[in-house]
Amino acid sequence: MTGIEGLAERLRRELGRERVITDRQELRTYECDGLAHHKVVPAIAVLARSTAQVAATVRACAEAEVPFVARGSGTGLSGGALPHADGVLVVTAQMRDILDISPADERAVVQPGVINLQLTRATTPAGYYYAPDPSSQQICSIGGNVAENSGGAHCLKYGFTVNHVTGLEVVAPDGSVTRLGGKALDPPGYDLIGAFVGSEGTLGVATEVTVKLTRLPETVRTLLAAFHGVDQAGAATSAIIAAGVVPAAIEMMDALAIEAAEAAVACGYPAGAGAVLIVELDGPAAEVAAQFDEVVRLCSESAAFEIQIAADDAQRALFWKGRKSAFAAVGRISPDYIVQDGVIPRTALPEVLRRIDALAAENGVRVANVFHAGDGNLHPLVLFDDAVPGEAERAETTSGAIIDLCIEYGGSITGEHGVGADKAKYMPRMFGDDDLDTMQLLRCAFDPAGLANPGKIYPTPRLCGERPGRRTAGETADRDGAEVF
Amino acid sequence: MTGIEGLAERLRRELGRERVITDRQELRTYECDGLAHHKVVPAIAVLARSTAQVAATVRACAEAEVPFVARGSGTGLSGGALPHADGVLVVTAQMRDILDISPADERAVVQPGVINLQLTRATTPAGYYYAPDPSSQQICSIGGNVAENSGGAHCLKYGFTVNHVTGLEVVAPDGSVTRLGGKALDPPGYDLIGAFVGSEGTLGVATEVTVKLTRLPETVRTLLAAFHGVDQAGAATSAIIAAGVVPAAIEMMDALAIEAAEAAVACGYPAGAGAVLIVELDGPAAEVAAQFDEVVRLCSESAAFEIQIAADDAQRALFWKGRKSAFAAVGRISPDYIVQDGVIPRTALPEVLRRIDALAAENGVRVANVFHAGDGNLHPLVLFDDAVPGEAERAETTSGAIIDLCIEYGGSITGEHGVGADKAKYMPRMFGDDDLDTMQLLRCAFDPAGLANPGKIYPTPRLCGERPGRRTAGETADRDGAEVF
Structure with a gap:
């Protein structure tokens, strides 16, 4: 019995046979995420239903020294949930319970498999919603949003996932279960929430997420402005921001993107547009009314040749339909x-x-x-x-x-x-060795064995050693030979 | 020559004699911060002027295995800058240069000794300010704000220091110089900015801080509402928030605090008040006008017996004078x-x-x-x-x-x-062992020798060992004997 077979047997014993997939054909379901051209079939997939099952899986991996990768809905676009060929894929998609909704505290507690839009639907009756809105919000999971620190069209005003998470229950790479943060803002001690959100599965697996709920705005108003080219649309964007207006969203599409969207969903954008802007304002009615007039004026001054104002929710949805379908729509052209x-x-x-x-x-x-x-x-x-x-x-x-x-x-x-x-592969173009070394300090603290989603984020696997060979101020870099970090 | 004497000699040689204080009488200047009843005279104080001097000092401490504590203006109220009797106090108060102000990017870059209000004064002509406003903003340093993740009266709407820092240059506990983040929001890799801000000097010393600038609001309106008791003032607060209004500030003072403030600064709060609320709204004029009326109505409905509306900046300043002087004012009673x-x-x-x-x-x-x-x-x-x-x-x-x-x-x-x-000493009342162990992972990654501000934040010094004795899910705690962490 190989190590992987022994691990699979242990997982079946501890979690139940129906939770552990080892059939190669069934495993193909999980061979990629939204980065579809990159495919790896995992050795084992575990369909976890609880924190205890995730913890048991990760602990078993730690003891068998087998790498593991967490996966939510698998909609990520950077291959963050790409499996490891010799590893375990921990699928949290079935952990779909909303555990608590507290409008008075403006908080909800969810399992990681809860679908982004599902939380908004559940809180709308109480007058709240979950603000981060990736284009995939109908299918992406909040656990995946936490891993990738997902944004969306409305993050201009409302911030990314990290700005909406206040607490996490996390299974660390050794299988231990830890709580970071809670319902309160700004607890004492290190802010490990900030470090964990966006860590792409390299520091552990989130098994419970406490998020802020945002009050539904009193008013939402949306316009579509058509320009002859992207220069004018860009100038309008800068003018709006410079005027101190913070729209909920400012989205731009160029001629080719418009052509694709029209071909796919017939969104009816103005003919002959070299660029369109969708500008959405939300908030108190008085503020939105005043600022909306200003946005219309600024678009006109930046040479918009047509401005359509959404008369109702149906027209507003049509404006957004073109934008939200744009990625898929390019398949038409x-x-x-x-x-x-x-x-x-x-x-x-x-x-x-x-x-x-x-x-x-x-x-x-x-x-x-x-x-x-x-x-x-x-x-x-x-x-x-x-x-x-x-x-x-x-x-x-x-x-x-x-x-x-x-x-x-x-x-x-x-x-x-x-x-x-x-x-x-691009990380070293953006960060120097010292920057990457500093990040590695955190990774090694949580995952000295390097089993949590190896090969992601950081280009070169490094060993976690005693102390990194960091440069001190004034010293010259001297890094010949193999570096053990 | 003792270790401390040798270290002082090295620092004098590397930084210049005038930067290194070892005279016990002179050192008394630094024996405490704003937590004035707790006093410790450091062995050495270094008045640093540059990143290179901070790095040289920390590196010398690391090599001599001597603890170090960073200090800005020394206004902190929790003793975060309390010196170590056998250690070096790294004073950054003289690093007071504003290095860059970019209104187009809405960013400024400052040295850690820059005074909080100094940055606002420098950016006001361009229509911007630095939003976090501790009561001590006339004297506290931005480096100290970063260490303590300082708040202020307007953090209700604008958030804490951590929400306004996007980049840091940091001298790590081994003396190396690292950059975390930058001008952009949400860079890839781990968010170490979030972890560093509020780490109270235990992860290193910030030597350069990139902060967001906030546009000056179009309008500010302020009211003072007097209530017979704190119950009604509390109810008014809840009613305002529940109505979806996010004031820039809602400050409350009870009868005894009002008495002290009157005795000290004659702020003219309504006689007979059992509690006052100061409510300030800021933002676009249209929004503020609409919401201000609503706040007045909600205060009335919560039984405010008198509501004063600031007619001009002078009256607004008087409302705030009572509040901002309250701590010092209790000295009168x-x-x-x-x-x-x-x-x-x-x-x-x-x-x-x-x-x-x-x-x-x-x-x-x-x-x-x-x-x-x-x-x-x-x-x-x-x-x-x-x-x-x-x-x-x-x-x-x-x-x-x-x-x-x-x-x-x-x-x-x-x-x-x-x-x-x-x-x-209160940390174990709020956090379990596993939570504290997880924080310790980060501390040990940055500071394995435990020289960076030891004794702060965490109650029990633990050694940084191979791996902590953490519990895994389902296991029972078994922690007899000495724990080496």
Whole structure:
């Protein structure tokens, strides 16, 4: 009996046979997440139903020295839940209970498999909702949102997942169960919530999540502004922010993205638009009314040639339908595509978009741009046809060059999709060795054996040794030979 | 030459003689911070001017195995900057340069000794300010704010220091210099900013801080509502929050606090008030106008017997003068007092205040209550006369019992003053062993030798060993014998 077979047998004994999948055909269900071109079949998948089952699984992995990867709904776009071929995939999708909803405290407690939108639906009757809204909110899990620190269109005003989590129950990589934070804001001691949210499964598995609930706004108003080009749309975005207005969302789509959305869902955006902005304001009626007029004025001044104002929820939904379907919609105009995710300072939008155009031309590929313009979070879609020799490589080159552009302009290699397996290679372009060493201190503290989602986030596996070979101020880097960290 | 003498000599050589204080009389300047009854004279004080000097000092401490404590302006109220008798005090108060102000990016970069209010003054001409506003903002340093994750009256709406720091340059306990975060929000990798802010000097010394700048609000409106008792003032607070209004501040003072403030600064609060609320709204004019009317109505409905609305900045300043001078003002009505800092759920305010009254009566002391009512952050001032035998002890007992009350009601042992030396003993009442062990993982990762501000936050010094003796789910605690962590 190999180590993996022994581990599977132990898991069956402790959790029940129906919780442990080892059949290779069944395991194919879990071979990838939303980063669909990257596939690895795990050795074992465990369908956990409780904290105790997650803890038993992780403890068994620790004792057998087998790596483990946690997975929620599997909608992540960076391969953060990509399985390990010789490891255990801990699936938390069936941990779907909402454990507590306390409108008076503005908190809810959920299991990690609870679907993002399910929590909003459950709290709407009490006048609340869960603010972080990834485009996949109908299917993505809150546990996955915690792992990737997910954002969404409305994070411009409301912040990312990390701004909405106040407490966690976590199974650490040794199988122990720990509570971080709670219902209160700002507890004493180290803020490990901040470090855990977005750690992509490398510090352990969240088994219970305490989140803030947000009051439903009194009013929501949405407009769609059409421009001849992205320069004007970018200028309008900057003007709105500079005026001190904080919209709930400012979303931009360029001509190619609009073409794809029209082909897919007939969203009826103004004909001939080189770019559209969707601007949404929410809050107290008096504030929204005053600011909405200002946004309309600023769009006009930035040369919007048509401004549509949503008359009702149906029209508002139509505005958003084009935007939310944009990723899938490019399938209508291109056989294959790469979704990129990067961040730049808002003020650099027009310049970076011009350089992306130039990169696309240079590499002979097309790039559709869809993005959270308000916070400078780009989602370029690099279109290609895998059947044409060399196109996939040229698309990959273009996509990578866009990330280099983001770094060049002082931005970031990911806005909300995470690093995962996909972008680990870019980390050294953004961070120096000392920065990465410092992060590694935390990883090694929680996971000295390196079994929690290895190969994700950090490009080079390092051993957790006594002390890292860190440079001190004034010293010259001297790193020849193998570094044991 | 003892180890300390050798260290002093090395520091003089590397930093210059004028930067190194070893004269015991001169060292008395630094014997305490704002927790004035707790005094320890350090062995050496270093007046650092640059990152390189801080790094050289910490590196020398690491090599000599001598503990070090960082200190900004020394206004902290929990003894977080209390020196170590055999250690080095690293004073960053002279690192006072504002390095960069970028209104377009809404960021500033400052040295740690920059005074909180100095940054607001420097950015006001551009239409911005630095939002976190501790009562000591005229004198406290941003480095100290980072160490203690300081709050202030307006943190109800704007959040704590941690919500305003996006980047740090840090000298780690081994003397190495690391950058955490930057100007961008939400960079990839672990969020070590969140962990570092509020770590009270136990993970290293911040030598450069990148903070968010906040736009000056279009309008600020302030009212003072007088009630017959704290019950009604508490009810008004709950009604305001429940209505979905998020004031910039809701501050409460009870009868004894009002008496002290009147005696000290003649702030002219309504006669006969058993409690006053100061409610401040800020933001777009249209929003503030609508919500201000609602706040007035809610205060009236909660039986406010007088509501004064600030007609101009002078009257607004007078409202705040009473509140901001309250701590010092109790010196007018009592020879000695303890400032307590605890948090309770907002909804429990009236009940907890009644129990604090009962505790005070039981122990034969008086308690004045001043607090950030909006976020349930109490600052009870326990009055006593050290000249009366037994009173100091009874005051200490009352103060501790108030913290127990906060924990009992699901709150926290500190809202914004930090744990420091003063409250380490309460940590095990709030956290279990597993929680404290998890925090210790982080401390040991950064500071395996335990030289960075030892004795603060965590009550029992533990050794950083191979792996902690943590319980795993389902196991029974078995902790006999000495635990090496």
